[in-house]
Amino acid sequence: MGEFELINRYFASAHCAVHGEGEGVALGIGDDCALLDLPPGEQLAVSTDTLVAGVHFPAVCDPKLLGQRCLAVAVSDLAAMGATAIGFTLALTLPDVSHDWLEEFSAGLSRMAHRCRMSLIGGDTTRGPLSITVTVFGRVPTGQALRRTGAQPGDLLYVGGSLGKAAGALPLVLGQRQAPPAVAAPLLAHYWAPMPQLTLGALLRGHATAALDISDGLLADCGHIAKASGVALEVNLAQVPVSPEVEAFLGREAAVQAALAGGDDYILAFTAPPDALTHLAHFGFIQVYPIGRVLQGQGVSLRDAHGQDITPRQRGYQHFREIP
Amino acid sequence: MGEFELINRYFASAHCAVHGEGEGVALGIGDDCALLDLPPGEQLAVSTDTLVAGVHFPAVCDPKLLGQRCLAVAVSDLAAMGATAIGFTLALTLPDVSHDWLEEFSAGLSRMAHRCRMSLIGGDTTRGPLSITVTVFGRVPTGQALRRTGAQPGDLLYVGGSLGKAAGALPLVLGQRQAPPAVAAPLLAHYWAPMPQLTLGALLRGHATAALDISDGLLADCGHIAKASGVALEVNLAQVPVSPEVEAFLGREAAVQAALAGGDDYILAFTAPPDALTHLAHFGFIQVYPIGRVLQGQGVSLRDAHGQDITPRQRGYQHFREIP
Numbered sequence: 001m002g003e004f005e006l007i008n009r010y011f012a013s014a015h016c017a018v019h020g021e022g023e024g025v026a027l028g029i030g031d032d033c034a035l036l037d038l039p040p041g042e043q044l045a046v047s048t049d050t051l052v053a054g055v056h057f058p059a060v061c062d063p064k065l066l067g068q069r070c071l072a073v074a075v076s077d078l079a080a081m082g083a084t085a086i087g088f089t090l091a092l093t094l095p096d097v098s099h100d101w102l103e104e105f106s107a108g109l110s111r112m113a114h115r116c117r118m119s120l121i122g123g124d125t126t127r128g129p130l131s132i133t134v135t136v137f138g139r140v141p142t143g144q145a146l147r148r149t150g151a152q153p154g155d156l157l158y159v160g161g162s163l164g165k166a167a168g169a170l171p172l173v174l175g176q177r178q179a180p181p182a183v184a185a186p187l188l189a190h191y192w193a194p195m196p197q198l199t200l201g202a203l204l205r206g207h208a209t210a211a212l213d214i215s216d217g218l219l220a221d222c223g224h225i226a227k228a229s230g231v232a233l234e235v236n237l238a239q240v241p242v243s244p245e246v247e248a249f250l251g252r253e254a255a256v257q258a259a260l261a262g263g264d265d266y267i268l269a270f271t272a273p274p275d276a277l278t279h280l281a282h283f284g285f286i287q288v289y290p291i292g293r294v295l296q297g298q299g300v301s302l303r304d305a306h307g308q309d310i311t312p313r314q315r316g317y318q319h320f321r322e323i324p
Numbered sequence: 325m326g327e328f329e330l331i332n333r334y335f336a337s338a339h340c341a342v343h344g345e346g347e348g349v350a351l352g353i354g355d356d357c358a359l360l361d362l363p364p365g366e367q368l369a370v371s372t373d374t375l376v377a378g379v380h381f382p383a384v385c386d387p388k389l390l391g392q393r394c395l396a397v398a399v400s401d402l403a404a405m406g407a408t409a410i411g412f413t414l415a416l417t418l419p420d421v422s423h424d425w426l427e428e429f430s431a432g433l434s435r436m437a438h439r440c441r442m443s444l445i446g447g448d449t450t451r452g453p454l455s456i457t458v459t460v461f462g463r464v465p466t467g468q469a470l471r472r473t474g475a476q477p478g479d480l481l482y483v484g485g486s487l488g489k490a491a492g493a494l495p496l497v498l499g500q501r502q503a504p505p506a507v508a509a510p511l512l513a514h515y516w517a518p519m520p521q522l523t524l525g526a527l528l529r530g531h532a533t534a535a536l537d538i539s540d541g542l543l544a545d546c547g548h549i550a551k552a553s554g555v556a557l558e559v560n561l562a563q564v565p566v567s568p569e570v571e572a573f574l575g576r577e578a579a580v581q582a583a584l585a586g587g588d589d590y591i592l593a594f595t596a597p598p599d600a601l602t603h604l605a606h607f608g609f610i611q612v613y614p615i616g617r618v619l620q621g622q623g624v625s626l627r628d629a630h631g632q633d634i635t636p637r638q639r640g641y642q643h644f645r646e647i648p
Contacts, residue, residue, distance in 0.1 A: 032404035033369035045357040048413040052452035080356035128376035133457040
């Protein structure tokens with residue numbers, strides 16, 4: 001079976017399930033390129049993410065969950081820019097062609113595409129060690145994208161949800177530990193299908209001064225904002241929303257560690273002047289947490305309830321990380 | 325060394341060497357997404373290609389040449405749509421971090437980016453078996469992209485250059501044969517740095533009725549046009565421009581085989597009404613070759629000088645091909 005047949009057969013569903021060649025997609029799969037239209041006054045936002053078997057996910061895993069996760073991880077970068085999702089390309093490298101695997105994988109991909117209201121617009125299928133590269137496309141009003149560079153002393157620091165679920169889920173994902181379904185289910189769901197915070201990102205446009213999605217761990221990612229904006233960030237541990245599910249599963253200390261340094265949460269972290277986010281109160285389903293503030297200086301510090309500096313040396317995991 | 329440092333250090337040159345954040349690139353590497361601007365009345369063209377070590381290129385090869393080739397192969401799809409190149413993202417999976425390898429690879433990438441007048445706008449670096457996914461972005465006036473679907477009975481069939489060089493170069497690339505430098509150099513140059521026919525593609529807008537770039541082999545790719553357009557294509561063997569370099573190296577029969585069925589040439593094949601291409605005469609450096617015609621019906625046939633049907637059964641190589 002050739003490349004085109006593969007792509008057409010298994011991934012047409014991810015394409016059609018959403019809005020076909022509507023809304024920004026002028027030409028989808030099947031020609032040399034896909035074609036996208038941008039409304040006047042908007043810019044295209046682009047991001048690429050690769051997931052490699054044995055590095056970013058266990059070599060043996062549910063292909064449906066993997067399909068959800070590989071798209072969600074990439075779309076989270078669109079959310080972090082305040083962009084609206086349009087479409088994505090998929091470069092899929094497979095050791096062999098398993099019809100069952102492709103069916104499941106494309107079902108998961110399609111499900112996440114549907115949730116993010118975006119279409120598969122093209123791709124490439126090659127033989128090799130299992131690896132998935134997703135490139136996502138979104139649109140954002142010109143000049144309104146949320147960058148990492150605008151944090152100002154006096155701003156507050158926020159996160160868009162509780163933290164640590166993905167790191168807390170790892171022992172379950174790797175089969176190292178077991179937990180009752182009530183504990184395991186929400187953690188596994190967050191790990192395999194983190195929901196990109198597209199709505200929150202869009203609502204932050206024109207209000208937040210800097211934003212990103214937490215993929216390397218809260219403190220490490222706050223370091224990226226601090227460096228890009230040329231400011232210092234102070235995180236108050238008592239305000240950090242630690243996942244209660246992880247606390248129930250692994251205990252307080254490990255849950256705090258997961259919230260501060262665990263990667264893969266794909267929750268937004270952002271800065272905004274005090275009172276800049278009052279409009280969010282109109283959206284009852286959106287909840288954000290102030291966790292610190294922006295100061296003159298550089299770097300990230302962590303403070304306890306008494307204002308004591310308790311900054312750990314290891315702030316997150318860098319790339320080239322291995323799943324043990 | 326972390327992901328961002330890697331990307332910034334080694335690939336900044338590919339970014340800066342060209343036109344930085346000018347011409348369509350509003351925001352390059354370093355934030356969650358890159359941002360592209362599109363002039364009013366233009367569409368964005370997007371294509372993704374993956375090259376895997378041991379499948380699409382020898383596992384041991386010159387990283388500078390590999391850098392050139394992985395970008396050229398992807399950009400060729402922009403040429404085939406008649407698009408002007410803007411930028412690209414790079415997803416690079418590496419077994420380990422070798423500074424020498426990255427220096428050389430980025431130098432090759434930068435060179436091809438410069439030749440195509442485009443910028444690296446983002447990427448992802450991961451650990452794993454060597455694999456490269458490039459996603460390219462171009463712009464094309466709305467509605468003028470060259471698709472595969474418009475070939476009409478009565479049109480002529482053309483190619484944009486001599487064929488078979490990449491397949492003819494394979495024995496040299498794989499070290500299976502040797503040749504004098506005068507023979508080897510142009511073949512290896514074409515294999516490792518095929519020059520995407522961006523200028524020809526742009527000049528065909530509004531004149532050609534269908535187009536693609538030859539990656540699977542002439543006859544196989546003509547089959548793609550025939551199928552997409554719902555027509556038959558007839559190729560006259562006597563008119564096919566067989567690479568004289570390959571003929572000198574491998575003899576007439578093997579050279580013809582390489583021209584008809586060899587992949588990876590990245591020369592444009594296109595259809596146009598008779599006399600539709602007279603404007604190309606003003607561009608002395610552009611040479612195109614009529615090689616056949618479009619008829620009612622379906623499929624691709626090959627004719628000898630006497631009009632005899634000599635269509636081979638095997639029309640090219642499909643994907644999932646292995647370099648032996």
